[in-house]
Amino acid sequence: MFAPDFFTLLLLLITGFIAGVCNAIAGGGTFFTLPIFLAAGLPPVLANASNAVAVWPGHILASVGYRDILLKNRQTLFKASLIGLVGALIGAYVLLTMGNARFRVLIPFLILLATLLFAFGARIRSYFNSRVSASSRHFSLDNPNVWGVLIQLVLAIYGGFFSAGLGVMLMAMLMLFGVHDIQLNNAYKNAIASVISTVAVMVFISQGLVVWSFTLPAFVAGVVGGIVGARVARFLPAQLLKNIVVGTGIILCIYYVVKLF
Template sequence: MDLLDIVLLVAAGIVGGACNAIAGGGTFFTFPALLAVGVPPVTANATCAISIWPGHAASLLGYRKELRRQAGRLTSSAPAFVLGATVGAGLLAVTGNGLFRQLIPWLLLTATLLFAAGPRLRAWMIARRSGEVPRWAAFACDFAVAVYGGYFGAALGILLMAVLTLVGLDDVNEANAVKNAFATIVSSLAVATFVVVGMIAWGPGAAVLAGAIAGGYLGARLARWVSPSVLRGAVIAVGLALTVMYL
């Protein structure tokens, strides 16, 4: 990497970390930056996973009370997330760069649409939910979301919130706590798989991670001043532009 590459990766990490702290969607900035400096697509995706992992894990420290109250839900759903994340990460490990390159615009489009539809999707599920969701259906939803998270992961939080709404977890703080716990499970297993298989570009990943840490702190400070809806609109525009570009 030359100096310009490092500056680009750190800047992408700062923007991505700030976005994640305020509204989400940081992957839309870090993943293309890794591709731009020459990291192969599959390796870039795996490197993105390791650069955002600390944020998920660290957030659990602030949700200890909520997690204790939701211990039963975490225990019952954990097997589906463990299995799904392992399958998703394994699928990425065996996907060649040629195939993954063809999938990039469709994965970005899917993530962008999920990100855009997040609030409405949650409201729609609340309005349509009736009665208790069968255990097999909850397991299937958890498994599918975990496979997606282990394979690509952008907009994973939106899918997790939708699933938690479906099973009746309406308290926002507790839903956020459980979401971050499941995201930590998925990202931890994915990262472990990628490290074992040797899919991480450590140099570029370190630059992105350094920027993401700074961006996360900056985003937390700016959260009072930046409208999440405006930032969401900007992230959606970036996601659509990237989809068109990679198409």
């Protein structure tokens, strides 16, 4: 039904690779791949679902590097993963029932939210980190109260629906829950995001929402980009990549708002 021409295929390979590198170092790969799916003429829901599959390896590859930490904390992660699983299912099915017309209206606002999260991610994490001693008495990843469960559930729903910016949200949540060690925070973040994205991807695939002729080139290029990104992370300044991601997000937001109205 949909098949990319040579130019689109080339763009999918290039942006998929860039997304893989960005996700391995700073995040924000969706800002590069999703616009290509949309510009190629895919309906918004199919474009979002196909993009979710294309960038899915990012969190998985990142989690592999933390496997020792994750194995030591598997009981804690099991509880968080259950909440993530439920939330991701809800988010994915909300997308299924929304329809293209309504999702098209949300696109610029979702991109704006994700852009703001990337732009102010460090400040957001710092804000919650400064309140960790007080908040950890009320929130815990091991034994969350009702509010703790709700926070995790809301973020998982968002991740199942539209994943851009999820990493920043999860890191802030984990700091609120008392996980202020940056390595442990990153490990938890990648593991929880892996569960959320995997569940969403399984729903999208099972419902036939993935346009494989577009997804596979970006997927393969993203895996290669992720491997390259992990190897060159020490040489590429993360802040520079973040600035590029934020700048791209602002341009996309303006473009889709103008297109919408």
